[in-house]
Amino acid sequence: MSKDVSAKVNAFMDKVIEKNPGEDEFHQAVREVAESLMPFLEENPKYQEAKILERIAEPERVLMFRVPWMDDKGEIQINRGYRIEMNSAIGPYKGGLRFHPTVNLGILKFLAFEQVFKNALTTLPMGGGKGGADFDPKGKSDNEVMRFCQSFMAELQRHIGPDTDVPAGDIGVGGREIGFLFGQYRRLRNEFTGVLTGKGLTWGGSLIRTEATGYGCVYFVEEMLNSKGDSIKGKICTVSGSGNVAQYTVEKVNQLGGKCVTLSDSSGYIYDPAGIDAEKLAFVMELKNVRRGRIEEYADKYGVKYVNGKCPWEIKCDVAFPSATQNEISEEDAKTLVKNGCKAVGEGANMPTTFEGTQVFLNSKILFGPGKAANAGGVATSGLEMCQNSMRMSWTREEVDAKLHGIIKAIHSQCMQYGREGNWVNYVKGANIAGFIKVADAMLDQGLV
Numbered sequence: 001m002s003k004d005v006s007a008k009v010n011a012f013m014d015k016v017i018e019k020n021p022g023e024d025e026f027h028q029a030v031r032e033v034a035e036s037l038m039p040f041l042e043e044n045p046k047y048q049e050a051k052i053l054e055r056i057a058e059p060e061r062v063l064m065f066r067v068p069w070m071d072d073k074g075e076i077q078i079n080r081g082y083r084i085e086m087n088s089a090i091g092p093y094k095g096g097l098r099f100h101p102t103v104n105l106g107i108l109k110f111l112a113f114e115q116v117f118k119n120a121l122t123t124l125p126m127g128g129g130k131g132g133a134d135f136d137p138k139g140k141s142d143n144e145v146m147r148f149c150q151s152f153m154a155e156l157q158r159h160i161g162p163d164t165d166v167p168a169g170d171i172g173v174g175g176r177e178i179g180f181l182f183g184q185y186r187r188l189r190n191e192f193t194g195v196l197t198g199k200g201l202t203w204g205g206s207l208i209r210t211e212a213t214g215y216g217c218v219y220f221v222e223e224m225l226n227s228k229g230d231s232i233k234g235k236i237c238t239v240s241g242s243g244n245v246a247q248y249t250v251e252k253v254n255q256l257g258g259k260c261v262t263l264s265d266s267s268g269y270i271y272d273p274a275g276i277d278a279e280k281l282a283f284v285m286e287l288k289n290v291r292r293g294r295i296e297e298y299a300d301k302y303g304v305k306y307v308n309g310k311c312p313w314e315i316k317c318d319v320a321f322p323s324a325t326q327n328e329i330s331e332e333d334a335k336t337l338v339k340n341g342c343k344a345v346g347e348g349a350n351m352p353t354t355f356e357g358t359q360v361f362l363n364s365k366i367l368f369g370p371g372k373a374a375n376a377g378g379v380a381t382s383g384l385e386m387c388q389n390s391m392r393m394s395w396t397r398e399e400v401d402a403k404l405h406g407i408i409k410a411i412h413s414q415c416m417q418y419g420r421e422g423n424w425v426n427y428v429k430g431a432n433i434a435g436f437i438k439v440a441d442a443m444l445d446q447g448l449v
């Protein structure tokens with residue numbers, strides 16, 4: 001990047017930081033986009049004149065609200081709920097809800113900002129949003145989770161709707177939580193609509209939605225490898241996390257003939273050199289989705305190594321799938337992965353690589369699929385769930401999977417189109433520019449709104 005362009009990025013970021021103090025993750029996400037967009041904007045002054053980048057970095061609306069609820073002991077608890085309605089230029093706000101004690105405004109704004117570009121890449125008409133609460137579902141009874149969800153939705157329901165804003169799940173919000181949230185919405189509004197995605201199959205959910213983020217991420221990595229005449233088959237993969245995205249990443253890697261050797265949670269990681277096969281994965285699903293236990297139990301059951309307090313990036317691999325949370329791959333981790341021969345990274349999680357770690361991957365010119373492209377399969381299938389709800393019909397598993405696969409291929413092509421640099425593809429740049437153009441053109445068409 002030239003000195004002049006770099007100065008423009010810094011000037012823009014100074015304003016973003018001044019306006020949004022203390023929101024480190026938001027600054028990080030905006031900087032990454034600004035760095036890859038600025039040279040493109042210089043060549044396309046119409047976007048600069050209309051201040052599209054400045055407008056995109058400002059949410060259309062931010063909602064913050066009190067969520068009081070009663071625990072099993074009869075004690076009153078108070079959490080803070082949020083919904084960031086970031087951009088609706090190309091469709092209703094769409095994006096997940098995260099329930100985790102670390103949730104704050106900056107984290108949700110970074111997620112909502114990323115979502116705008118990701119949703120544009122899916123080719124479906126969805127704007128970007130994100131929400132959640134600093135509520136920790138860990139250690140809570142089902143009844144406590146239900147009372148929390150009901151209180152959360154008592155407020156959220158007045159701001160969302162099938163043509164306005166359609167939330168889904170994210171960390172800490174899975175099928176159980178979506179059920180409680182949907183039930184409360186339906187009761188308060190007296191209407192049965194597709195206001196949430198990730199619903200149960202008997203009440204408006206779509207086949208493959210549960211699997212979609214993990215499957216989509218593996219499809220994306222397969223596309224990147226295919227472009228180099230390679231494939232997942234026979235590859236050793238490290239996966240972090242052990243929730244929704246991680247579980248279905250392992251399932252799809254197995255189906256394509258690769259081998260996953262790690263999983264983790266916020267306490268540590270397991271290393272199983274023999275590979276996490278279908279039977280072991282079924283154990284993980286029961287452990288995490290039903291018993292809600294710790295991944296360490298896997299090591300006890302299968303007699304493999306458990307490493308406390310660390311992420312799995314020190315394990316040698318061909319492909320890494322960070323699928324837990326933001327900033328879980330540091331600069332050092334990225335260097336270790338590259339040094340150990342990692343050929344491809346598929347970000348199942350949102351912004352799992354630090355800014356410095358991303359530079360390491362880009363400079364080493366490995367295949368690096370950023371979250372807004374690699375994990376877009378989840379929201380894409382949510383978009384397909386919205387379609388089915390509007391039509392009041394449902395597609396088969398094969399139909400949804402084929403559409404998901406087609407969308408991932410389309411995202412990969414867009415990244416290639418805008419990210420090609422010689423015989424290497426900068427997928428970060430490609431995803432940012434392709435996502436931006438769609439939203440920016442819609443904003444230009446719609447005037448100053």
Ligand code: NDP
Nearest residue numbers: 170171172213241242243244245265266324325349350378
């Ligand atoms: P889950 O809640 O199902 O699983 C999250 C996993 O990540 C758990 O293993 C959890 O461990 C671990 N984790 C969470 N926070 C931390 C932390 N601070 N440090 C270390 N590990 C942590 O969430 P999902 O699988 O749905 O989401 C994972 C990632 O994928 C997130 O970044 C999310 O934004 C992203 N994503 C999810 C989509 C979806 O459709 N679900 C769509 C697109 C992206 P523990 O149990 O110990 O907390």
